[in-house]
Amino acid sequence: MPxxxxxxxxxxxxxxxxxxxxxxxKPRDIRLVAERLLCQDWFLEDVCGLDLxxxxxxxxxxxxxxxxxxxxxxxMLDHDKPECPSIEGIYPGASWHxxxxxxxxxxxxxxxxxxxxxxxxxxxxxxxxxxxPERRIPRGRLWPQGEWVGPAGGHSLxxxxxxICGEEGDQ
Amino acid sequence: MSWPAADPCQGLEGDLYxxxxxxxxxxxxxxxxxxxxxPSTHGxxxxxxxxxxxxxxxxxxxxxxIHRMHEHMAQNRAYVQFFPNMGRVDYLHALAWNWAWAGAxxxxxxxxxxxRAEYIRVICTExxxxxxxxxxxxxxxxxxxxxxxxxxxxxxxxxxMDMLQLITGSRLxxxxxxxxxxxxxxDIEFVSRCRSFLxxxxxxxxxxxxxxTGNAILRGRLEGVGVIDQMTARRYGATGPVxxxxxxxxxxxxxxxxxxxxxxxxAVPVRHEGDCMxxxxxxxxxxxxxxxxxxxxxxxxPEGHHIHPDAPRGKWRPxxxxxxxxxxxxxxxxxVYVASDGxxxxxxxxxxxxxxxxxxxxxxxxxxxLLSDAVAILGSLDLVIPEIDR
Numbered sequence: 422m423p424x425x426x427x428x429x430x431x432x433x434x435x436x437x438x439x440x441x442x443x444x445x446x447k448p449r450d451i452r453l454v455a456e457r458l459l460c461q462d463w464f465l466e467d468v469c470g471l472d473l474x475x476x477x478x479x480x481x482x483x484x485x486x487x488x489x490x491x492x493x494x495x496x497m498l499d500h501d502k503p504e505c506p507s508i509e510g511i512y513p514g515a516s517w518h519x520x521x522x523x524x525x526x527x528x529x530x531x532x533x534x535x536x537x538x539x540x541x542x543x544x545x546x547x548x549x550x551x552x553x554p555e556r557r558i559p560r561g562r563l564w565p566q567g568e569w570v571g572p573a574g575g576h577s578l579x580x581x582x583x584x585i586c587g588e589e590g591d592q
Numbered sequence: 593m594s595w596p597a598a599d600p601c602q603g604l605e606g607d608l609y610x611x612x613x614x615x616x617x618x619x620x621x622x623x624x625x626x627x628x629x630x631p632s633t634h635g636x637x638x639x640x641x642x643x644x645x646x647x648x649x650x651x652x653x654x655x656x657x658i659h660r661m662h663e664h665m666a667q668n669r670a671y672v673q674f675f676p677n678m679g680r681v682d683y684l685h686a687l688a689w690n691w692a693w694a695g696a697x698x699x700x701x702x703x704x705x706x707x708r709a710e711y712i713r714v715i716c717t718e719x720x721x722x723x724x725x726x727x728x729x730x731x732x733x734x735x736x737x738x739x740x741x742x743x744x745x746x747x748x749x750x751x752x753m754d755m756l757q758l759i760t761g762s763r764l765x766x767x768x769x770x771x772x773x774x775x776x777x778x779d780i781e782f783v784s785r786c787r788s789f790l791x792x793x794x795x796x797x798x799x800x801x802x803x804x805t806g807n808a809i810l811r812g813r814l815e816g817v818g819v820i821d822q823m824t825a826r827r828y829g830a831t832g833p834v835x836x837x838x839x840x841x842x843x844x845x846x847x848x849x850x851x852x853x854x855x856x857x858x859a860v861p862v863r864h865e866g867d868c869m870x871x872x873x874x875x876x877x878x879x880x881x882x883x884x885x886x887x888x889x890x891x892x893x894p895e896g897h898h899i900h901p902d903a904p905r906g907k908w909r910p911x912x913x914x915x916x917x918x919x920x921x922x923x924x925x926x927x928v929y930v931a932s933d934g935x936x937x938x939x940x941x942x943x944x945x946x947x948x949x950x951x952x953x954x955x956x957x958x959x960x961x962l963l964s965d966a967v968a969i970l971g972s973l974d975l976v977i978p979e980i981d982r
Contacts, residue, residue, distance in 0.1 A: 459827070462826075464826055464827075464829050465829045466829060466918075466925065466927050466944055467829075467927060467929075467942060467944040469929050469940075469942040471931060471940050472940070480929070482916060482927070482929070482944070484847075484848070484918070484925075486826070486840060486842055486847075488847075489847060489848050489849075491848075491916060493916075511827075512827050512828075512829065513827050513828055513952070513956070514827060514828035514829040514830075514949050514952050514953075516952065517948065517949075517952045525663070535612075537608060537609060537612050538656070539655055539656065540655055540656040540659045540981060540982075541656060541659070542656065549661065549664055550663065550664060550667075550940075558933045558939065562912055562933060562934075563912065563913065563914050563931055563933075563939075564914070
């Protein structure tokens, strides 16, 4: 699986970064990944929007119930049309996190039952946490290339998650 | 709407939330607003209820009345300038939020914290947790109609606030942690006050048990009410006493150790019933666990610096990168995500508050309960609204 090394961050110990695996998936795969994580006793900590020069990132932080560890699932969306499938059907607790992310970043979570603003009284344009284009940093700055290459083999969860995702595209 | 309104009924059709909520309502039911100003919501929380007589058919919390956009404020100031905000996100367990922010930035920059500072952090955070649980205890019983207990709770709270004032300078919205340590060292007076508090509390907790916990009326109000099963708690991401009341022994201090918590010996309180009483009992047990941790920390308090001599002061630049750091607050898992671009101000800060996830359960478990039970359930979640709205 050559694509594993290009998409995974697995090398850093949890103590250095607070996470022990970061996985980059396409929006269409997020529900599959979430479903698999639920089956394996991971719970959703939060959904975090992040405005980067390459696009809008959505970070799903998952922690495990029985053992230490955090898995970050990242999705990159276009600034022009930020749309991502909702995972509230799998983790109902995601609903509020997604509504909050929609308030602050203008990201549409398709399939969500409730889309009324959660924390803001009304939709703001532009959404309050979006950066001015000149202030956005490229994702390579936050996630340097070196971090993305790790010993993907041997991390069984990551391999399993990769295998349920679709074919590797342009990531 | 102009004031005074020409038409006295003008505006009564409700706002956006009420209209959206009413769309799914039956014809013969009543839509009721509980809050945003209601004694049992402990702050500015509004809950829309669809009532069939005394029974709640549907419930939906409406948030945002005290939303202050802390995450945006974080992106407009230097790292150290964000500490005062932390005291205001959750005013009842401010030091846990202090720790979450300090810990995240220390992890980002790889800063060391002296052992003495770690012990001081444990002592004051646990004292703060005791204070938070005491306030919850008093206020919860007030919700349920017992007016006296909160007076006792405040008597004990005053002692803790006096102690914390000695080392933090404030009584409620503490911001006394710094990167690499804490603001002030603890002295003989603090230690002696702390010891006399530890000696006093077992008797007080015994009195609380006699006065309240065994009370048949209280048990009738709480037992079997608002049962949250494990799977529901899991899927909503509930943490803290809410989760531990449903039989899951998940405590960040054990599950994802930080500071020096691994050096202390205490059991994580767990109850399996999942009802309001279970959550009540978990918090009562946690009071004892926290007292035990404070006692151990005072006994083992090492000599040394209360802040690392090379700790950054004022504005400084941590390296670029991203980290996540979690601590156990009085209400559950507090998480801070920081992304840094290497400048003096954070690029992105995300605050994960436990009450937010805990309250999102309410729409599901509030269904089909009596209105008075809904009050008992809301209270048992131990909500701090500023933390939910951030």
